[in-house]
Structure formats: structure tokens, C-alpha cells
Amino acid sequence: MAFDPTQPFLRADGMEHGLSDKVLRGPGYRQLFRGVLVSSSTPPTAVQRVRGALVLQCDEAWASHASAARVKQAPIPTIADEHVSVAHQKMRRHHKGMRCHVGDPTGVVVERGMRVSGDIPMFIELSGQLGLVDLVVVGDWLVRRRGISPAQLMTACKRSRHKDARKAWAAARFVRRGVDSPMETRLRMLLVLAGLPEPEINLEVRDDVGELIRKYDLSYPAVRVAVEYNGKLHVEVVENWEDDLERRADMDEDEWRLVVVISPGIYKDPLRTLQRVHRVLLARGLPGVPLRLLDDWRPHFPGFSDAA
Known part of the structure; x- marks a missing residue:
């Protein structure tokens, strides 16, 4: 293959193609790992760093764990090191900023020109990191x-x-169909881990002729209670804000109760969110609602990890 400095490359390969050590150490190139460079003209991205990690490994290696998730653009929190896997212990190469695992190559696929763990193997690998x-x-x-x-x-x-x-x-066991966003997942998990009945996901409310009137992220249709996460987009975009007001007016006419949750209700004060939902469900008489919330949610949400 032709030498392309816009893709991560070994320092030795750059010098073989006429780039001096002085040039490689200059502002025209950026170091991804020790001995791995890329042209500074290319914007730094998570995928570029994964490519750089694979340059240091054998051809049979593949991006796994968090690195595979970055290639697929899966929603994961920040994890500093890159993760690669090889089929045998003797093939492992250790470098700073990189973890090299021994894995099963059976489920390896090619995405964005790289060998990466398949979707389900990646999920299982991530269970050790998330x-x-x-x-x-x-x-x-x-x-x-x-x-x-x-x-x-x-x-x-x-x-x-x-x-x-x-x-x-x-x-x-907690994975469900039809979830629209990571924050909806977090909100649902907060409710379920606290012992509240599991809400229905993306309930569609239709009129007499079958036309879609409303759609609720999480709901308890038996008692007409909806719980929804609203991000900044609902406030900053005027059209969204106006739609929300009209929607709530329609809900009032149908005797639905809406509990709106925003970011601090997940990341800053999840207990208050639970108490709000708990009170509404008790007041509406939903079967299966405990009189006292469980503490199982506490180790999994910010500010309460000391309960683990």
C-alpha cells in the first residue's frame, strides 16, 4: 500500500519513505503512541487513536472492548486506554496507553476498515469495564x-x-426494545432498581380512528402516568417548547399525569426523582408499588457510589 501520513504509521515506516527524524518530531506530525505518528493536518478523533493502537499490533489483532465501542460509536463513558485483542498469549504486545487481551477471533468483523469485535462479543467484553x-x-x-x-x-x-x-x-436481563436514548435507559434503570414496577417503553396513544396522538418515553398506562426525560433541546428550541406545552394541555384533558425529569434528576439528585415518581404512583394506586423504595439503585448513580 502507498504510504499515507494522514493515517497512523510507525516512525520507522515514515523514515523509510524519506521523512527525517527532525521532520517527524516537528509540528507537522502528532504522536498517538510511542513510535506511532499521524499528520497534524488530520483532526484528532477517537477512531484515529484506535487505528494507531492497531498499528503497533500484529495483523491478526483486532480492536476490542472500549476501542471496539468507539469504532461503532456506541454510547460509553470515557475510558482512557485503548483495548486490542489477539488470539494467543504469544502474540500480545504491550505498550503504554494500551491494553492487549487474549480473545476469541471467531466473532471478529471488519468495520471502517478495521478488525473489531462483533456486537455481542463487544457487549460481553465491556461487562468488565462498565x-x-x-x-x-x-x-x-x-x-x-x-x-x-x-x-x-x-x-x-x-x-x-x-x-x-x-x-x-x-x-x-434489563435490555429492552425501542429505547430512544441513553438517558431514557438510565431513567428506567433508576426506577426499576429502586423497586418500582417496570414502565412501558414508548407507549403510543391513538385516537378513535387510529391516528397517533402522543408517545410517552416511559409510562404506566394502567394509572395514566408518564415519566419522561427532557434534555436542553426541549427548552432551547422554541418549537419543541411550544409542542411540549400543547402536549401537556392535551394530557390534562385525558387525565394523564406527566413527571418530567431533567439531567440533575439523574446525575445530581436521583433520590428526588424517585420520590416524585413514587408519590405519584402511590397516589394513583398502581398495583405492585412498594411502600418503601429499595436501595439497590444507589451504587449505580452519581453521588451514591459510597453505598456499594
Whole structure:
């Protein structure tokens, strides 16, 4: 292949193609890892760094764990190191800023020109890096964006011999169809881990002729309660704000109760969110609502990790 400095390359390869050590150390090139460079004219991206990690490995290596998730653009939190896998212990190469694992190459696929873990193997690998809620976020994303069914995910996790397969299976049990965003997953998990009945996802309310009137992120249709996460977009875009006002007026006419949750209700004060929803469900008489909330949610949400 022709030498392309806009793609990560080994320093030795650059020098073989006429680039001096002085030039390679200058502002025209950026170091991704020790001995791996790329032209400074290219914007730094997460995928570029994954490519750089694979340059240091053998041709049979593949991006796995968090690095595979970055290639697929799965919603994961920040994880500093890159992760690659090889088929045998003797093939491992260790470098600063990189973790090299031994894995099963059977499920390896090619995406964006790179060898990466398949969707389900990646989910199982991530179970060793992510907590329960973040892993369910990935699972919901796989179902909605990648066409995997919750049943497929559960079966694969149950059959897997991966050392973290049990954690993956525990998360797969909470994965559902039709979830629109990571924040909806987090909100649902907050409610369920606190012992509240699991809400229905994306309930569609239609009129007498079958026309769609409203759609609720999370709801308890038996008692006409909806719980929704509203991001900044609902406030900053005038059209969204006006639509929300009209929608709430229609809900009032139908005797629906809407509990709106914003970012601080997940990341800053999740207990207040739980108390709000709990009070409404008790007042509306939903069967199965406990008189006292469980504490199982506390280790999984910001500010409450000391409860783990």
C-alpha cells in the first residue's frame, strides 16, 4: 500500500519513505503512541487513536472492548486506554496507553476498515469495564441501532465462557426494545432498581380512528402516568417548547399525569426523582408499588457510589 501520513504509521515506516527524524518530531506530525505518528493536518478523533493502537499490533489483532465501542460509536463513558485483542498469549504486545487481551477471533468483523469485535462479543467484553447501568445503555443501543434482539443477547451471554459473562448476562436481563436514548435507559434503570414496577417503553396513544396522538418515553398506562426525560433541546428550541406545552394541555384533558425529569434528576439528585415518581404512583394506586423504595439503585448513580 502507498504510504499515507494522514493515517497512523510507525516512525520507522515514515523514515523509510524519506521523512527525517527532525521532520517527524516537528509540528507537522502528532504522536498517538510511542513510535506511532499521524499528520497534524488530520483532526484528532477517537477512531484515529484506535487505528494507531492497531498499528503497533500484529495483523491478526483486532480492536476490542472500549476501542471496539468507539469504532461503532456506541454510547460509553470515557475510558482512557485503548483495548486490542489477539488470539494467543504469544502474540500480545504491550505498550503504554494500551491494553492487549487474549480473545476469541471467531466473532471478529471488519468495520471502517478495521478488525473489531462483533456486537455481542463487544457487549460481553465491556461487562468488565462498565457498571450495570452503562452496560444496559449499550445493550439498549445495540437492540435499537444494530438489530440485535434482547433474547439473542441473553442467550449469547449465558453461553459465553468469557470471564465476565455473568456480569454481561445480569445486564442483558434489563435490555429492552425501542429505547430512544441513553438517558431514557438510565431513567428506567433508576426506577426499576429502586423497586418500582417496570414502565412501558414508548407507549403510543391513538385516537378513535387510529391516528397517533402522543408517545410517552416511559409510562404506566394502567394509572395514566408518564415519566419522561427532557434534555436542553426541549427548552432551547422554541418549537419543541411550544409542542411540549400543547402536549401537556392535551394530557390534562385525558387525565394523564406527566413527571418530567431533567439531567440533575439523574446525575445530581436521583433520590428526588424517585420520590416524585413514587408519590405519584402511590397516589394513583398502581398495583405492585412498594411502600418503601429499595436501595439497590444507589451504587449505580452519581453521588451514591459510597453505598456499594
